[in-house]
Amino acid sequence: AKVMNVSQPAVSRLVRDLELSTGLTLFERRGNHVLPTPEASLLLSEVERFAVGLQSLDQFARQLAGRKRGTLQV
Numbered sequence: 001a002k003v004m005n006v007s008q009p010a011v012s013r014l015v016r017d018l019e020l021s022t023g024l025t026l027f028e029r030r031g032n033h034v035l036p037t038p039e040a041s042l043l044l045s046e047v048e049r050f051a052v053g054l055q056s057l058d059q060f061a062r063q064l065a066g067r068k069r070g071t072l073q074v
Helices: 008-022 038-065
Strands: 027-030 033-036
Touching: 033 038
Parallel strands: none
Antiparallel strands: 027 033
């Protein structure tokens, strides 16, 4: 919640909504403990891979905008 700059209840709602929309159980809730399921770990790996791709795309777009990348026509 701190990293996302939102409240903890907001994160809980986002997780619940993600679980409902995907049909996955991402966390096992045991009293005050929340443990990620194997599906959550696999999803995290895919999300991290996707995030790296987005960062690369953003960097490429910034280079194009700054004319540091692209084609040169003479």
